[in-house]
Amino acid sequence: MRNLISLDSLTDIVSNSVGILIIFAVINLIHDNNKTFQLEIPLEHSTQLSPVFFIAKDDRILALDTDTIFSNATLQATSGAAASKRLFSLDFHDLLGKIDDENGISFYARDTQSWPKFNQLQKRNSELRNSMSAIDGQKQFAYFFVYDSSEDGNISGSGFEAFREAREFLKGRSVKSGWQPVNSEAPANICDKRFRGGCQYLPSYLGDG
Amino acid sequence: MAMSRATRLARYPKEEKLEVSLFPFLSIFLCVMGVLSFINVLNSFSAPQKIELTAQLEQGYKVAYQIFSLPDGIISVPPVKYLDKLRDAVDGIDKVVITDILQRREGAMFRLERHSGPVMGLATEPDVDDILQAMQDIRTLNEIALKANYLYEEFLLFGIYPNGSQAYQKIRDVMSFTQDAASISIGLEPLDANWTLNLKKKTN
Numbered sequence: 088m089r090n091l092i093s094l095d096s097l098t099d100i101v102s103n104s105v106g107i108l109i110i111f112a113v114i115n116l117i118h119d120n121n122k123t124f125q126l127e128i129p130l131e132h133s134t135q136l137s138p139v140f141f142i143a144k145d146d147r148i149l150a151l152d153t154d155t156i157f158s159n160a161t162l163q164a165t166s167g168a169a170a171s172k173r174l175f176s177l178d179f180h181d182l183l184g185k186i187d188d189e190n191g192i193s194f195y196a197r198d199t200q201s202w203p204k205f206n207q208l209q210k211r212n213s214e215l216r217n218s219m220s221a222i223d224g225q226k227q228f229a230y231f232f233v234y235d236s237s238e239d240g241n242i243s244g245s246g247f248e249a250f251r252e253a254r255e256f257l258k259g260r261s262v263k264s265g266w267q268p269v270n271s272e273a274p275a276n277i278c279d280k281r282f283r284g285g286c287q288y289l290p291s292y293l294g295d296g
Numbered sequence: 297m298a299m300s301r302a303t304r305l306a307r308y309p310k311e312e313k314l315e316v317s318l319f320p321f322l323s324i325f326l327c328v329m330g331v332l333s334f335i336n337v338l339n340s341f342s343a344p345q346k347i348e349l350t351a352q353l354e355q356g357y358k359v360a361y362q363i364f365s366l367p368d369g370i371i372s373v374p375p376v377k378y379l380d381k382l383r384d385a386v387d388g389i390d391k392v393v394i395t396d397i398l399q400r401r402e403g404a405m406f407r408l409e410r411h412s413g414p415v416m417g418l419a420t421e422p423d424v425d426d427i428l429q430a431m432q433d434i435r436t437l438n439e440i441a442l443k444a445n446y447l448y449e450e451f452l453l454f455g456i457y458p459n460g461s462q463a464y465q466k467i468r469d470v471m472s473f474t475q476d477a478a479s480i481s482i483g484l485e486p487l488d489a490n491w492t493l494n495l496k497k498k499t500n
Contacts, residue, residue, distance in 0.1 A: 096320055104327040108334055115338055128453050128483040233486065235461040245458045247486035268365075268461030268486070291483065 129291035131265060138230035138265070138288045139222050141253070142194065142275050143246035145234070147202035148253055149180055150218040151194070153277070160184050160192055191278035191286070195271070196234070205249035208256045219256060228263035228290040229253070232275030235268040263290035357447035358481075361434055363467065364493060365460035369419040370467065371493065372430065373408065374401040378448060382437070385446045394440065397433045415493050422466050431476040438479070451481035458489050 140151040159178045164186060168175040174195060177184045180202055183195040207213035222229055231253065234246040254264050265288060269275050278286035362373040376398060383394040411418050434450045441448035456464055464484070471477035 097323060100320070100323045100327055104331060108331055111331065111335055112338060115335065128455075128485040130451065130481045130483040132481075235456060235486075236459045245486075247458065247488070250486060266484070266486075268456045268464055268484075270459075270461050273461065273465050 131289040131291055134228065134263070134290055136226060136228045136263065136290065138290075139227050140275075140277065140288075141229060141231045142196060142269075143205070143231050143233045143250040143253065144196050144199050144202070145246060146204050146206075146249055147199045148205050148215055148231075148246075148249050149182075149196075149199070149202040150215070151277075152179065155179055156182070156184070156192070156194075160186065189278070190276040193274050193276040194232075195274050205252050208252060216256075219253065219262075220260070222257070222260075222262050224260060224262040228265065229257050230288045230290070231264065231266040232269045233266050235270055265290040358449045358451060360453040360483075361430070361450050362453050362455065364419075364455045364457065364487070365464040365467075366416060366419040366457045367459040367462075368416075369421040370463045371408070371415070371418050371420075372404065372426075373493070374404060374430070374433075375450060376401050376405060379437075382441060382444075382446060382448050386440055386444045390440045390444070393436060397437065400433075419463075422463050422470075424470055427467055427470045428474055428476070431471060431474055431480065434480055435476040449481075451483070454482070454484035455487045455491075456484060457487050 140153065142149045142151065156177055156179050160175075163175045163177075163184070164170075172185055172187050174183045174185050176182075177194070181196075181198040181200075183197065185193045185195065187193075203213065203215040205215070207215045208219065210216060219229065231246075231250050233250045236245050250266060254266075257264050359375040359378060361375055364371040364373070379394060379398045379401075383391055383398065386394065408418060434452070438449050454464055454467075
């Protein structure tokens with residue numbers, strides 16, 4: 088007589104699981120409709136800390152090396168390439184720049200392929216992780232220019248998710264961060280208080296204490 | 297005479313060992329994992345999450361004036377909950393001023409709550425005069441509360457939706473040119489596209 092495998096227990100388990108699923112689905116749908124989540128938002132505040140600038144676009148984050156950028160911009164300006172608010176190459180990760188009195192130096196991000204992805208924050212010794220880990224929370228805070236939309240055809244979405252991940256990473260290191268949304272018409276810019284009184288970059292309170 | 301192996305085995309049967317089949321346990325384990333995964337997927341497809349903005353480390357007397365910035369404009373949600381009590385705590389012209397502001401805000405909230413379509417359809421292009429009026433109202437209320445030694449302070453909270461930065465920038469530009477906004481605390485947060493607003497009438 089051949090030994091047959093009995094499927095009774097398996098059938099019993101599957102049918103009970105399906106029943107549980109249906110009950111959970113109904114409970115879940117009924118339960119969630121009126122729930123409101125309170126979203127806690129940190130407030131901007133003045134600080135003596137100096138900002139370290141980043142641009143978050145799509146799923147990429149670029150740390151702005153202001154020394155390199157400003158010296159490249161100065162070279163372009165002295166050669167006349169930056170006159171009349173023209174766009175010029177900053178020779179830094181495919182960024183274009185523009186100089187005017189009101190906005191200071193504006194950064195136009197075209198191609199972000201050379202920028203590190205935000206998931207590199209989870210990888211040890213990655214360029215992005217090292218640049219964020221190098222921020223001294225006692226003297227500096229991180230300031231993000233976050234693109235609020237994605238390029239056509241890019242499924243990564245806006246820079247919001249990348250910014251949130253970076254902010255959480257910095258929060259774990261007690262480094263404050265601030266941000267402002269930008270877009271291709273109103274891009275990231277570093278202005279000068281001497282020319283524009285409202286020019287300021289402020290952190291929000293995202294740290295312990 | 298040497299005993300054959302078969303005879304030995306027949307005469308001395310092996311002790312029956314108790315064998316536990318792991319099949320039922322694995323089945324239940326996999327089913328539970330499947331159920332949890334299904335619940336997780338279900339949560340992601342559930343109705344849009346309603347959100348309400350509050351300030352981190354908010355002290356009890358600070359009240360948020362919420363502004364949501366969308367691609368089509370802004371939705372302003374002014375606070376009205378505690379203005380009755382503030383009005384009761386002051387006299388004279390301050391009482392009249394608060395009544396004025398409260399009526400204006402209640403009218404705005406009534407229009408928001410009466411709206412029957414999607415909440416996001418309420419967005420309107422930010423008007424400079426409206427922005428200036430809102431800043432002036434916030435500053436006025438804060439000054440009245442301070443003068444009356446009453447614990448009440450309003451501040452601005454911006455919720456920025458994807459593609460909503462243009463409207464937000466316009467408001468900040470207007471704010472940078474008015475002294476009324478200089479003393480107002482500001483917070484801002486990026487919001488996901490599937491987060492909707494809670495415009496339910498608040499009760500004390």
